[in-house]
Amino acid sequence: MVLSGRLLAVALACLLPVVLIPRASTVWWCLLALAVLVLADLLLAASPRQVVLERVLPASARLDETVQNVVLVTNQGRRRLRGSLRDIWQPTAGQQDAEQPVDIPAGERRRHVTSLMPRRRGALRTETVTVRSWGPLGVAARQVDHPCPGTLMVLPPFRSRRHLPSRLARLREMDGRSAVQVRGAGTEFDSLRDYVRGDDARSIDWRATARRQDVVVRTWRPERDRRVVIVLDTSRASAARVDEETKLDTGMEASLLLSALASAGGDRVDLVALDRTVRARVSSTEKGHLLNRMVTALAPVQPILLAADWSQVPVEVAQVTRQRSLVVLLTALDAASVQEGLLPVLPALTRHHQVVVAAVSDPQLEQMSQVREDAETVFRAAAAERAGLERAAVARELEMLGVEVVDAPPHELPPALADTYLRLKAAGRL
Amino acid sequence: MSRPAGPAEAEVQGSAVPSPSVPSGSQVAARVWRAGRVWLIVASLLMILGALALFRPAPTGGALHPESARPAGGMAIAEVLRGQGIRIHHADSADQALELAQEHPEATLLFHDPAGLLPDQGLDRLAEGTDPARRVLVEPDLAQIRALATGITTGPGLTPSEEPLTAGTDCALPLARQAESMVRDGRLYRGGTGCFNGIAAPAGEVRPAHGVVRSDDGTWVIGSAQVFANAGAADHGHPVVALWTLGQGEDVIWYLPTLADVPVGEAPTNPSDLLPAWVGPVIWWLVVCALVLMLWRGRRHGPLAIEPLPVVVPSSETAVGRARLYQSTGQAGAAARSLHQATRLRLARLQRLGRGATAPALSSAVAAVTGQDPAAVAHLLDESTVDSNAALVDRARALQGLEQSVHAALGAAGPAQPAPPAHPTDLSTQDPRGPETTP
Numbered sequence: 001m002v003l004s005g006r007l008l009a010v011a012l013a014c015l016l017p018v019v020l021i022p023r024a025s026t027v028w029w030c031l032l033a034l035a036v037l038v039l040a041d042l043l044l045a046a047s048p049r050q051v052v053l054e055r056v057l058p059a060s061a062r063l064d065e066t067v068q069n070v071v072l073v074t075n076q077g078r079r080r081l082r083g084s085l086r087d088i089w090q091p092t093a094g095q096q097d098a099e100q101p102v103d104i105p106a107g108e109r110r111r112h113v114t115s116l117m118p119r120r121r122g123a124l125r126t127e128t129v130t131v132r133s134w135g136p137l138g139v140a141a142r143q144v145d146h147p148c149p150g151t152l153m154v155l156p157p158f159r160s161r162r163h164l165p166s167r168l169a170r171l172r173e174m175d176g177r178s179a180v181q182v183r184g185a186g187t188e189f190d191s192l193r194d195y196v197r198g199d200d201a202r203s204i205d206w207r208a209t210a211r212r213q214d215v216v217v218r219t220w221r222p223e224r225d226r227r228v229v230i231v232l233d234t235s236r237a238s239a240a241r242v243d244e245e246t247k248l249d250t251g252m253e254a255s256l257l258l259s260a261l262a263s264a265g266g267d268r269v270d271l272v273a274l275d276r277t278v279r280a281r282v283s284s285t286e287k288g289h290l291l292n293r294m295v296t297a298l299a300p301v302q303p304i305l306l307a308a309d310w311s312q313v314p315v316e317v318a319q320v321t322r323q324r325s326l327v328v329l330l331t332a333l334d335a336a337s338v339q340e341g342l343l344p345v346l347p348a349l350t351r352h353h354q355v356v357v358a359a360v361s362d363p364q365l366e367q368m369s370q371v372r373e374d375a376e377t378v379f380r381a382a383a384a385e386r387a388g389l390e391r392a393a394v395a396r397e398l399e400m401l402g403v404e405v406v407d408a409p410p411h412e413l414p415p416a417l418a419d420t421y422l423r424l425k426a427a428g429r430l
Numbered sequence: 431m432s433r434p435a436g437p438a439e440a441e442v443q444g445s446a447v448p449s450p451s452v453p454s455g456s457q458v459a460a461r462v463w464r465a466g467r468v469w470l471i472v473a474s475l476l477m478i479l480g481a482l483a484l485f486r487p488a489p490t491g492g493a494l495h496p497e498s499a500r501p502a503g504g505m506a507i508a509e510v511l512r513g514q515g516i517r518i519h520h521a522d523s524a525d526q527a528l529e530l531a532q533e534h535p536e537a538t539l540l541f542h543d544p545a546g547l548l549p550d551q552g553l554d555r556l557a558e559g560t561d562p563a564r565r566v567l568v569e570p571d572l573a574q575i576r577a578l579a580t581g582i583t584t585g586p587g588l589t590p591s592e593e594p595l596t597a598g599t600d601c602a603l604p605l606a607r608q609a610e611s612m613v614r615d616g617r618l619y620r621g622g623t624g625c626f627n628g629i630a631a632p633a634g635e636v637r638p639a640h641g642v643v644r645s646d647d648g649t650w651v652i653g654s655a656q657v658f659a660n661a662g663a664a665d666h667g668h669p670v671v672a673l674w675t676l677g678q679g680e681d682v683i684w685y686l687p688t689l690a691d692v693p694v695g696e697a698p699t700n701p702s703d704l705l706p707a708w709v710g711p712v713i714w715w716l717v718v719c720a721l722v723l724m725l726w727r728g729r730r731h732g733p734l735a736i737e738p739l740p741v742v743v744p745s746s747e748t749a750v751g752r753a754r755l756y757q758s759t760g761q762a763g764a765a766a767r768s769l770h771q772a773t774r775l776r777l778a779r780l781q782r783l784g785r786g787a788t789a790p791a792l793s794s795a796v797a798a799v800t801g802q803d804p805a806a807v808a809h810l811l812d813e814s815t816v817d818s819n820a821a822l823v824d825r826a827r828a829l830q831g832l833e834q835s836v837h838a839a840l841g842a843a844g845p846a847q848p849a850p851p852a853h854p855t856d857l858s859t860q861d862p863r864g865p866e867t868t869p
Contacts, residue, residue, distance in 0.1 A: 003725045011719045018715045022708030027715055034718075086731045090738075099731055130732025145732055240745040247745070305741065362745045369772070372826040375819040376757060381826060382765035383753035384746075385772035392775065396785075 001042065002132060002141040010037065010139070041135030046079035046106075048131040048144040055150045060296065063121055063157040069095070071112040071129060071148065075104040083133040083141060085112050092120040093152065102131075118154040121249065123300050126150045155295040156249065160257045160414035167257075167418045171265050174426055190219045224266035226430040227325030228421070229317050229353075230255045234301055235275040235308035237332035243410045247360045248303045251330035254358060254414040256294060258328065261418050263290050265425065270320045273301050276309045278316065310341040314348040326354050326430050328417070333359040333407060335390045343397065350402045354429055357398055358406040358417045361391065494542050494568065494658055496520050496684050501661035504684075507672050511682060514673075520684045524552040527685040528559040535561070537681035541578065542568040542655060548687040553577035556685075563648030566675045569616050569655050579649040585618035585639030588628055588653075594666050595626040595641045603644060605674045609667025612641055616654030619643040626653075642671065650675045766816035766825060773829045774811060780836055796832065799839045807832070 014030040056070040075081045086099040094117035104110045129148040134141040192208050195215035208216040238248035259269045263284050273280040280297040284290045349355050368384035371377045395405040408416040496508035508518050521527035539560050557577050572584050594611040606625030618628045624640025641653040656662035657671050676682050756765045778787045781795045793811050797804035816825050
């Protein structure tokens with residue numbers, strides 16, 4: 001039961017008879033009158049229970065993208081339903097105008113449309129739709145909560161998509177599809193062609209020249225069908241927030257860009273997200289669009305507050321491939337977590353594979369180390385410098401093991417990782 | 431622990447993750463005990479206090495009470511009288527006193543009512559029911575004097591003083607002559623036969639007033655309760671006065687009026703009778719309106735939505751915490767070491783000196799670039815001289831200035847340029863055989 005402000009107005013109007021006939025019985029009579037009014041309205045209201053709800057919702061949406069959430073409301077009662085409807089989404093779904101008036105004649109159906117603007121990645125849920133039906137007097141209403149569950153999977157936004165065209169262009173240059181075709185842009189023998197002025201004399205193939213009686217040069221192209229294994233750390237190290245997003249979100253951006261680039265470059269991409277167990281696994285050899293499958297697999301992954309189990313990484317990589325591949329570890333460069341978890345397992349990886357460790361650096365530490373006004377800020381600057389020195393020491397330790405380290409602030413990490421991939425590919429180190 | 435966690439160990443640690451399992455009985459009991467122990471302690475304290483209040487011996491009586499051992503009580507005199515074989519009958523109310531007076535017609539009445547609890551009617555009944563010659567009035571007020579001691583009026587009050595009242599040479603009372611002196615306290619009375627004159631003025635100018643007075647029909651009026659109180663019972667001639675006046679017969683009715691003597695007054699008028707008739711019903715109706723308002727505004731449109739909130743961990747939290755730790759423990763030296771190391775690392779990288787550059791090499795290189803005095807630069811890059819917060823702030827700024835000047839000298843873009851990455855990521859400058867092959 002719901003009461004309205006109109007009932008309050010009626011009750012206040014009842015003050016007049018109470019003042020004019022100041023007896024206890026007047027109070028009781030007025031109370032009875034109010035009760036009769038409420039009861040009559042409740043009995044005359046359309047039943048909110050005799051309503052059938054149907055939800056129409058896209059299965060997934062990108063972050064920061066508006067989605068229409070439609071609830072079809074069918075009034076199966078015999079009276080006209082006047083009232084309101086509220087779809088109860090969790091707040092980060094960003095629902096606009098959650099509560100809307102409805103007016104449905106008996107036996108008809110109406111659309112209840114709200115727009116959702118998700119502010120958080122992952123599965124967003126609604127469980128209940130509440131229907132409120134007012135009586136003809138507008139004094140009292142009946143209200144019923146209908147279970148009407150809905151789940152919207154919010155995918156990672158892939159904002160670093162804008163870096164993709166320039167990197168693809170560079171990949172094509174290397175690949176020989178565009179005009180530049182020089183030795184050095186790859187190590188795989190491609191074809192022989194006639195010498196033209198300007199070609200490197202070292203690329204002349206003397207054996208073929210002897211056969212043809214004409215100067216012939218070899219052309220080269222980057223290797224294809226290489227393996228790229230991306231390992232995304234979802235442990236507590238990735239829960240820290242840098243610039244409004246977790247390190248895990250930045251890692252997802254970087255892995256999406258790298259996957260898009262590598263699959264365009266003809267390499268096989270595998271993604272494993274793990275902490276103590278494997279949270280998501282995607283491979284480019286399976287059917288379907290790689291990026292779609294990746295964002296769907298990564299959407300529900302959230303950082304958990306446990307340390308990662310790095311000893312699983314060589315096992316997982318070995319399961320994916322036995323041949324030499326590029327293993328990209330997207331994690332944090334914390335001295336403790338790296339030294340205790342990652343360093344012991346790295347030799348097993350570097351023996352067979354080219355390993356890249358990509359980590360998010362905190363631009364706030366950079367700012368902290370620059371402000372030197374009073375004792376407090378100087379101590380902060382010193383602590384920030386110490387943190388930077390520790391990162392540098394960890395990075396140096398990794399480099400001594402033959403690991404490439406990419407350490408960049410959140411917005412620069414995805415393109416930096418893509419560039420590292422291109423450089424390694426160009427140098428034939430995949 | 432630098433050893434990687436084995437799979438078995440991981441299993442064990444994994445199972446240690448808190449899971450929503452059913453708590454056992456002892457866990458529930460422990461939780462109830464933790465939650466309720468504060469209230470248990472408070473409740474038991476209250477119970478102890480209540481028990482103390484309940485079983486504490488009640489304080490007996492007020493001034494001159496025959497069972498009270500307090501300084502103002504009258505237990506000392508009462509015990510002495512009992513020792514002499516005199517029976518003490520304690521009365522709380524006029525009715526009780528009159529009843530006792532009928533039972534023991536020969537009894538002496540001790541009357542002391544400093545608060546004036548006994549109303550005029552009670553005084554009149556007391557005057558009728560007792561023998562005037564067997565009354566002892568202690569510090570009576572004007573109304574009590576008028577009702578119980580004929581021919582006597584009140585005189586001035588006395589300021590308490592160490593100097594006692596003396597019986598005086600013209601004293602006609604053998605009691606007073608025997609007692610010789612009494613405390614200067616309470617008040618004085620005029621009329622009848624009196625002793626212990628308290629008026630300093632010469633006789634004739636002002637009527638004398640006395641500390642002990644006997645009316646013509648034999649009622650004793652004693653001007654000070656100190657005479658009978660435990661505190662003063664042994665002083666001056668007080669024992670003589672007390673035993674003389676109270677020891678006349680076999681019985682003493684010790685009457686100290688209490689609240690039981692105060693007549694019950696009429697109930698005050700009800701203020702609600704003064705208000706208009708409609709106020710009550712309107713108040714009740716406004717309560718109904720308030721209920722309607724609460725039900726109107728307090729109703730939610732459906733249940734609350736649940737948001738599983740993530741843990742928010744700012745990345746720079748540990749660095750800020752370390753800064754506070756440095757500051758609270760006064761580690762200016764450690765902070766300076768961090769600043770120096772970072773600056774030296776960046777300068778070495780800027781000058782392409784490599785990681786293993788020695789301090790003299792670095793300072794001379796920096797001095798050469800910026801044109802500063804090598805000794806000053808070497809001193810600046812030596813962290814061992816920083817020992818206070820003020821020195822630390824100065825040094826931090828000087829290091830920043832040095833870096834900026836090196837940047838400026840080398841023609842770098844800005845002062846706050848982050849260090850260039852170890853590997854240039856731009857592909858166009860990276861082609862290993864680029865210079866030799868022209869496209």
